[in-house]
Amino acid sequence: MKNSCFLILLFLGFSLYAQKIERVEPPNWWVGMNEPQLELLIYGENISSYTPSVNHANIQLIEVKRTENKNYLFLNFDISKASLGKFKISFSKKGRRNNFTYEYELKERTKNSKNREGFDSSDAIYLITPDRFANADTSNDKVKGLREITINRKDDYARHGGDLKGITNHLDYIQKMGFTAIWSTPVLINDMKQSSYHGYAITDLYEVDPRFGTLEDYIALSKKATEKGIKLIMDQVENHIGSEHWWMKDLPTSNWVNFQKEFLQGTTVITNHRRTTNQDRYASEFDKRLMNEGWFVSAMPDLNQNNPLLAKYLIQNSIWWIETLNLGGIRQDTYPYPDKEFMSQWAGAIMLEYPNFSIVGEEWSTNPLLVGYWQKDAENKDGYRSNLTSTMDFPMQKVIVDGLNEEETWGTGLVKIYEGLANDFSYSKPNTMMVFPDNHDMSRIYTQLGEDFAKTKMAVGYLLMLPRISQIYYGTEVLLSDAAKPGDHGLIRTDFPGGWKGDKVNAFTGKNLTKNQTEMQSFLKKVLNYRKNSEAIHSGKTVHFGPENGVYVLFRVKKDETVVVILNKNETPVELNLERFKEIGLQGKTIQNIVSEKINTWQKTLKLNSKGITILTTKM
Incomplete structure (x- = not known):
């Protein structure tokens, strides 16, 4: 009996001390990476009072970093000689018996992981806002414990219940339409109070939002898409997080987020959105700092990528998702807003591990010079090299819309489109750029063109023929519109017809589509499927x-x-x-x-x- 009591007490004691670690990030890693060092963020109450150590022949703890916050430790390991398996990290205090260990796992990389191929000009990408695409699992519509649990399809800014399984269940439709890749807006948890369906206010960079599903659901989507020859592109955000991110309750350092002092005093400093400061030789230091360090909005704290601990964290987080999901690419949100030297470092670190990978950056500018600046092989006068493989072609998108809407006079109309394509001389590699008729942040192309059916077919058909990577927003194939409130983001991200049980119109089956909707869907299907096998269009x-x-x-x-x-x-x-x-x-x-x-x-x-x-x- 005494022995039993002793074992119970010993177990309880071990559990108590083990619970001092609340988080270890990244949660696992892989052997065989080109980067030999691994940084672990360790979080737990007063964890910095412990001394970590590793007793392993092939793994070396080379640096322990403590910060102003005693609840954090950052451990830097050399794993260049490590083999797959688990190893123990010991945490101890002198003269104390409450020492404990933490077991960390190094996994084997996916077969051919190093040679994974990204997207290119042979691809046509289907952009999906998951909450608005299809609801396949109603059990996760409302999740207890989260700040926003309301489901209301009548409210354009509420959650509607779409999920990862909704995408997985309709991979056949996506494949038959002729798409070769899927880009979904972020599905990591946004535990915000309201309007968090879009995914860009992430509150944990290692957790899938349970309203979209589980990590296993995300992996299943990637696996099944790959089996159908469809690449999965992940939307990532290096610039900011959501204000309810767990960091914001207990910041790791005094400079983890930009304008942190002001934030702690109850003030938010918003960016000036002057993206030209990245290239402008005359830009003031004041404008530069406000652009790169100001918060995007008050609910999105701006991350300080000049903090080396955070920089390493963000790089490893991106690589962790690439390896975990077997990704075929990354779309990087608000690309010009973070520190540009960090973004070069970030992209370079990814390309070091995956030389054939693809990353597309969002630079919402209609000036080709500004967009071209971020291309990997651009010969910029300031010597900047971005390591970014692709940029979003907002200039071409605009001239297509303007050219189709304008009357045909000298220098307008179709001439504007012609001259827009002629601007390709300003790009190092035009065929690596991603062109699109619309996306989740702008009015639907059908709306932009005054709901003119012929013009919409002209716009979409033309851009699919260009020397570009193509992207089509879900619902374009059935003429979804935001004409009732042009530019309204909630309406732009409207529900895909047929994605919910009981929908009267079903675009997946063609039920109750109008004549024009059916014709548009058929038109896109034929063009996309021809494009899929056309070397002339690809290269x-x-x-x-x-x-x-x-x-x-x-x-x-x-x-x-x-x-x-x-x-x-x-x-x-x-x-x-x-x-x-x-x-x-x-x-x-x-x-x-x-x-x-x-x-x-x-x-x-x-x-x-x-x-x-x-x-x-x-x-x-």
Whole structure:
């Protein structure tokens, strides 16, 4: 009996001391990484009063860092000689018996992990806001203990219940539409009081939001998508966190977030959003600091990437998700806002581990010079190298919309689109850029084009033919609109028809779609599936001719495949003279319309129907 009591007391004592560690991040790591050092964040009450040590032949604890906050320890290990398995970290105090150990695991990397391929110009990416796509698991609609538990589909800013399984269950639809990659807005936990459905106010960088599902659900989505030849792109945020992040209750250092002193005094310093300060040789230090260190909004604390402990933490967090989810890419939010030298370091660290990986950064500027600055191979006059493989092509998006909306006069309309593409000379690699008709932060393309069906097909069809990576926002294929409140974010992220049980309209099956919705879905499906196997579109030469009489013609050419894209803004049919396109070498060749599948011969003229897009190919 005495022995039993002793064992119980011993167990309780061990449990008590073990509980001094509340968090270890990253929660695990892998052997065989190119970076030999691993930094662990250890969090627990008064944990810095303990002395950590490791007794392992192939693992060396090379540095212990303590901060102003006694509840944190940062341990730096050399694991270059480590093998997979678990090892023990001992925590001790002199003259005390309340010592304890923590077991940490080093896993084996996924097969071919180092050679994983990212997305490129052969890909067409489907952008999804998970909360608004499909609700497959109603059991996680409301999760006790979280700050926001209301589900209300009538409120555009409330949660609607979409989840990870909702995406997984509709992978067949996504694949059949012709998409080769999925980018979902963040699904990490946003335990905020309201309007946290979008995912950009993360409150724990290692936890999936339980309203979207579990880590296992996320892994299952990636695995099943990969089996179908679909890459998974993760939306990450290095610039900021949500104000309810667990750090904010007990900050690790005195400079963990920017303007931390002001925050502790009850003041929030907001960024000036002057993104040009990153390139402007005349920018004041005041403007530079406010741009990069000011908070995006009051509910999103701005992270201080100049703190080396945090910098390492963020880099490891990105790599942890790449390895855990077998990612095919990262989309980085608000790319110009963090410290730009850190962002170069961050991207470089990822590319060191995954040389064929892809990262696309959001620079919401319509100035090609500003966007091009962030490209990996840009020869910037200030010598800056970003290591970023891809940038979002906001300039091209804008000229497509403007050009289609404007009347055809000298220098406007289709000429604006033509000249927009001509700006590719300012980019180091135009084909690595991501072009899109719309996204989760701007009005739907159907709305931007005045709900003009023909123009919407022209915009989407044209951009899918460009020397670019393509991205389409969910619902574009069925003409979702925010015309009732243009620009309203809640409405922009409206529910996908058929994603909820009882929906009267179902875009997955085609039930109760309008004629135009059905036609648009069919149009996109045909264009995307042709694009999927077109070398001319993926990597062919691009040739375009200046618009004349409301008609603009572009060619993509590789070997014996030529793709012809014709935009016609005339309200009546047009007889297009083909003589000036002789240099392309199509005379007498058989061509097929990839949408109607009608076959014809390239002769002296081509009859175009009224306003719309025509896409032809020599490949049949």
